[in-house]
Amino acid sequence: MRHARGPVRLLGAVVALVMMMWAVPAQALTINVLCTGFTGCITLGRADGGYGTVFQQSFWNMTAGHNCTNYVAYRLTHGRLVARPPGTNSALTWGPAARQAGIPVDDVPTVGSVAWWGAGVGGASATSGHVAYVEAVLLGGVVLVSEDNLNGDFRWRLMTRLDGTWPSGFIHYPESDGSPAGEFTSVTSPDAGKLDFWGSAMDPDAQDNNRTYLVSLGGPRGTPGAETFTFQSEWFRFHRTNYVGTRGATTMYLYALNAPGTAGRDVLLGQRNVTIRSRSTTYASFVDSSISRTQNPRLRVSLAPTRASGTVEIRRGSTLLKRFTMTSGTRRTVTLPRQRKGRWTITVRYRGSVAFTASSRTVYLRVR
Template sequence: MSRSRVLMVVLFCAALLVPISAAQASYSLICSGYSSCADKGYANFGYSTHKSTSYWRMYTGTNCTNYVAYRLVTTNGMPNERPRSGVGNAEDWGFAMASITDSTPALGSVAWWGKTGHHVAYVEKIVSSSEIWVSESNWSGAFDWRKITKSGSGWPDGFIHFKDLKLVNNVRPTISGVVKVGGALTAWGGDWTPKGNTYVYRWRADGVNIPGAEGKTFTPTAAQLGKQLSVSVTATRPSYPTLRAYSVSKKVAPGTLKATTAPAITGTARVDSTLSASVGTWSPTGATYAFQWNVDGNPVAGATGSTYTPGPAEVGRRVTVTVTASKLGYDKVSSTSAPTAELAPGPLTATTKPSITGTPKVGLPLSAHHGTWSKPDLTFTYQWYVDGTAVSGADGTTFTPRAADVGRPVTVHVTARRAGYATTTAISPQTAHVQHGTFRLIEKPTVTGNHTRVGSRLTATTGQWSPGGTYSYKWYADGVPIPGATSTSFIPTSRQLGAKIRVRVFIRRAGYATASALADNTEKIERGRIQNVTPPTITGSSRLGSSVSVSPGEHTPSGATVHYQWLRDGKVLTGATGRTRKISVGDLGHKLSAQVRFAAPGYTTRTVTTAPTGWIKAKTTISVSATTGTRRVSFTIKVAAAGLPAPDGTVHVRFAGDHYRTVTIVDGRGTLALTNQASGTHAYVFTLRGTLKLTSATYRKTVTIG
């Protein structure tokens, strides 16, 4: 620069030291002098120690152009090279740099007075479009800071924008965290030049600011689901133009619900006991919850409430509940509780105790009613007890007390069963003590027999009783007990003749009160009839001189007295009353029989006539002697009758096959001579034919003829 040119710069910078009239501008001095300004907190940015250095080939020292060049190099980062040759004298800067000169102040720009004051200053602060602060070094004057307001011709003629101070975003903002609903996000503002700025964060969805989302952190809501999320960082710094930078956009994914505490089941793990589910705790809160109950890991159809009552089919299995959390903007998430213990059988309760109906008496059936129970569809078994002891085999719905149970109470134990439930037994109240049983007479006793008379057996029927038992009897005649008559039958004796007979039947059975019943009376007892079981007979030989006897036969009563009367040809033989008779000559040619008369007290006398004997005869015998000769033989025949003189008669002789001869017997003797008999041994048969009084007789004689 020529000396004259430098002088002009000095003169121009110095000219600004002359106060500007109020009509031209309004300004105020903030500070003046390096030390004074430093004391007030206004820096000279090191120029006080570098003013001896020339910048942009300006004169060193205190002058406006070297100071502004210094600031543009050291603060704005321009090279220490004059940008254009015309930038020398202060008055020329705006003209030389017309392309970057305008009327808008900017931080770090050069305030230029080329028309009014031939001066340049460094713009330190933009208060508003009508107020700025500048720092300046005046030729051979002081360093100062001034505040200038736009109120006349003192306002700079222009502002040269060599390299205005700007905020620079070196690295754009970023978002850390998972971009999803409910996910906590943190914005990093990026890297800026200069440092130490003020930053304002605004979160954006699909490029639109989210109302109220203005911090470094943000948690997306369901309203941002699926939208592109970004953050804008607006950097501000006094006098610097505001600059905004944006992060990369990221799509907001559905949020993740998390069960921080798993669901839990409360309640007793058994059939028919209600289980309740707690949802646990979830992050974030505010979700809605759905339930699904599972048995052994398998979902139960329709079991989607907060409670669940296990059924009997699930006994022995384990229950879990799955809670599914739903929240707008979040993926559904399920969490399953820990399993319960194995489900115990459900309880069965007798809401009404079992009961016993019937009279507690031996032989009368008692019936059990199972009572009412807390559950339907049960099966029941029964066990009867007497005085607290189980009765073996008494396991039906009825029980008939036994004799051994008299005086003792009865109960029934009813056991209820159903699949899935605990087998339970309920006990009925005790009955009164068991009483003796009572026989029931269905049909009264009777007296049977063919005849109501002495000696005829009467038999008692027991009648029909319920139950049966053992029987005993007592017979009565006209209502008076008959001594010793205690069997099932009774034969009336003469003592009961004319009386009416009846019997009382007694029945006994263990556990029962003895009972009895009377049969109806018979008709009056009539006289008995002596009966011949076998008829009387005559035994012995019906021959003269023999004895015959009467056998009375078997008869009833056996003790009857027997009387005999002999008959000849049906006519009574006077005096012949013995049991035995010797046959006499007077009986020859007749038949004997006997009347047998039976008599017994209370009986009608009975007379029975025996069958007659054969004809009574004398026994005859034949004896023969023989005398033989040549072809001849002579016989002497003798006939004798026992007990009689020699009889007369005829003897027939048979010989030689069919040859016969007749011999007349007189006084027991006769002869026969036969000739022309063949030689040899021959048999001759002599026969006497019987008569009414004589028996027949035969004799065989064998002779040898020469």
């Protein structure tokens, strides 16, 4: 779809308006609106790129409807291909996210660039900022933008460095080849055989529906012996949990698969080292489970698998009786403090490690 290249009529009026704006003091805030509403702007020859017919749809997973980010995302993905950088959420984040992705953000407006306002800058929201699409750069440094507004309406307006509405910067997004883009954010193993990971990605030339991802454990996809699985997510930012057969230290590779029938290729979003935890079992028994109150209880403790290691705590209710460290392949016989007369429930708890889950065992002691 062809982009509008600037005003096509009322040139004399625009030039006169430009001359008046140059006389505005630097601290003033003057909003120079040229048209408002999809129909009102189209009537004056200032198009919306087709957004008015689809504005209730979401683009880049932005909030649909009258919304600055959804409008600009539409313009960046219709008539051109631009991949959404990770971290691009509310308008406030667009500049920092672009810089983080290596995309130029400067003070030089160009046709097709995105004007970005930080919090409270140039009349923008103090909580969410603002973005607009640069339609033209006129004589004297006057910039013509089109924009939509949350709880507002679509419009075109002029701005200069002197009218108090100048943005924080202009984002110059590069054209995409149609490949998915995003990042592999993090991965942990909170339970035995369980992967818990976060990422984000989008395919700029695919329909807004589920995206397919591939995970390879133990090497890049195609590596002999690597464990792989696929999953789908319709959201730009996704969170996934999966149980896998791999255990121990490994490397996870996360791929975004290019939508079939579209331009581009599959993309490796990243790789991260992770230790996938195994389940542990705690074993415990008293050398003598019935003793006199003048004796110290003696407790045998071991862990399985034998390579498990880490902190073990022995408690009577909430009272800590002993804390010690188990090393791989060892068994311990520990001596506890003398106990009062009675029948006691003793809990032996292994607190777990990076490689093994926590586990516990309950034993009983009779003190005469």
